[in-house]
Amino acid sequence: VMCAGEEKEEEEEEDPSPFALPDTAAEYPLWLLCLPWYATFTVTVPDCGKAGKEGWYLVSFGMSVFWISAISYGMVDAAANVGCILDVPEVIMGTLVLAAGTSVPDALASIGVAKNGFGDMAVANAVGSNVFDIWLGLGLPWLVILPSRGGFEEVSTRMLWPSIFILAGVLAVYYISVALNSFKLVKQHGYMYLTVYALFVVYSIVGVWRLDIYELKKDATAAVAVAVNATNATATR
Template identity: 25%
Template sequence: MMQSLLLVAGGLVLLGLGGELLVRGAVGMAARLGISPLLAGLTIVGFGTSTPELATSVQAALAGAPGIAVGNVVGSNIANILFILGLSALILPLPVDPAAFRRDSLALGGSALLCTGAVLTGTIGPLVGGGLIACLAGYIWWAYRSESAAPCPEGARHEHEAEDRPVPPNTGPLVLGGMIVAGLAAAIFGAGWLVEGAVVLAGAAGVSESVIGLTVVAVGTSLPELIACIVAVLRKHADVALGNVVGSNIYNILGILGITAMIKPIAVPSEIAAFDIWAMLGVTALLLVQLRSGWRLSRREGAVLIALYIAYALFLSMR
């Protein structure tokens, strides 16, 4: 038990460090190549901050642990909305930009529906995975075109996301390339440790791999989003906190689940198909209603989200 806990803890540390190294190296390389901060924020930062989820789900699928692979995506999206956004709103109410909401609400709600459909097929294979990746590419193209056409708050937010991960201006391509390689290596090794420890932990605790994937693994891989959101609201950048969660949930489904299914078909555990995917769909719908109501996420609504996450976690602990 102690060894598995150490593997989980060590894996999470490596995943966090690897993701940060990868993002900083890639953003620095993009700047050297003349890639705009807007495009870097939409693509490099979006993919880079999802590296922990991607590495973990791929490793879990290859290791024959579909409960962790799918549970990581579904559980991360639930935790992002109920716990991370709820806590952020308790600290600082989050305003909503109506123009950005129209696009991102369609992407967020649509990706949740696509995920539900994919899960209900029973096995998520390369064909479905390819479709999810194509949808992500379409979303990135749509966002880039709309945000580069005219100055807008969402475009500025994506630029700030890239600019918030600076590297010294005299850093050479060799060092930046080394950061990218080191970040990828740390994420891969960290994901291996996390999956190995989580499988053993599930057996020792007498719970299913799905429950561990939906809780310990999902919350652990979402720690970068938690830290980023708390820092953002403490700096009074509420739009960054909300955008982080919305973007992360879209990337988790379309990118993480899509790439994982392309690498290794995933047999969806029946318990996730029976309840957890519907919980994810429900909390996504609840968030969209809250954001549309008054164009802000209030402290009271944040408290409701946290209460729902506590209830969900208690339910999983008794399952």
């Protein structure tokens, strides 16, 4: 039987330090890779969970948003460069690489709250993150960048409509599958959703990239030609 004092001591036990040496040699490469980030976040993001730093929560939140934004910008720039070098369409880099990278924190958050018994919160996080990405994730960048580009941005609908239909189809499959099971999530749902995502990956790599069913390479070639012609016209003036 655990007494009240022991329960309180266990609750107040601090999380292990990220600077502690790993227990096994296999963990050292990842630990060394993450060590600079551990140091940076420790210095710049106050731990408002510690005694005496509770009032720093706004600073912690602001710095967390700053680092998420900075790292996301670096990830987007790196993905664009890698895609250019490997001749991978921007659509593929966006839907597979960037989407997966930016959704990992959401997935981990959903797993964490689901393990704690908050299934509704996990589902709301998965659905709400898409609403946030579409309305704010697209609306804010367009609002900021469009004034410097003549007030509009040309978007190719050749890939836009299929993406919209796929998103609508995924949401329909999700809601129908949950409704048919009396709005209860079971392990079979997980297998089904992972299978659907695997099919989407195959469709993106084989159909969109390798077979180029939407003729994205033609659009890219035309865009390069327009840019080259504009550069030549400017140089000859």
